């Protein structure tokens with residue numbers, strides 16, 4: 001495949017990666033195997049990623065909905081998704097995700113209590129989607145702190161337990177005859193709204209730290225290799241240890 005980069009542009013870009021600290025000498029053997037355009041794409045996407053906004057899916061059972069949420073999270077730069085399964089397993093439909101899930105960090109939790117307590121320990125404020133009059137319209141949700149949005153089951157919505165444990169509730173105002181949106185549509189609209197506002201509210205704090213970038217970039221580079229190369233690099237590393 002031909003590259004949009006000349007050899008000198010590529011070499012300059014790679015040296016910038018080292019200078020910025022996105023990669024270090026240990027990574028050189030992987031960097032050299034990644035095609036230039038892919039390397040640049042990983043870097044560009046990395047620089048838009050956030051952990052400032054995060055998503056918790058509670059008992060979202062439909063594989064198409066699960067997949068559509070992951071795809072939107074990737075599109076809006078949200079790296080972390082916490083999952084508490086309901087009746088159905090978490091099995092996002094491959095045709096819908098278009099491999100978006102490969103680049104995300106999924107945190108599976110056994111129940112909603114553990115999920116919320118883990119997120120709280122990480123410093124998040126937690127808001128549950130709720131179709132009620134008391135819920136804050138999403139445009140007014142305060143995002144001056146790292147924020148998690150909870151989305152719930154296709155039929156029963158977010159559980160009472162989750163709503164009680166959350167710091168508050170939010171909703172996307174509805175103006176039509178139907179009472180609710182499809183979960184994946186609601187999640188996409190909410191993600192778009194809060195990420196745009198949080199970027200402005202949080203500035204640099206919105207984006208990953210250099211340490212987080214380095215770890216994720218390394219993980220993504222490994223995932224970008226074909227199986228044979230990945231195996232070869234792992235073996236080479238093991239033989240050195």
Ligand SMILES: C[S@@+](CC[C@H](N)C(=O)[O-])C[C@H]1O[C@@H](n2cnc3c(N)ncnc32)[C@H](O)[C@@H]1O
Pocket residue numbers: 129130131150151152153154155156157158170171172173174179180181182183184186187
């Ligand atoms: C189809 S709705 C569930 C409807 C359920 N009867 C209820 O009252 O929550 C599935 C999920 O989509 C999300 N959702 C749907 N419409 C929404 C809206 N207008 N604002 C925020 N979230 C919404 C919520 O996460 C909800 O739990």
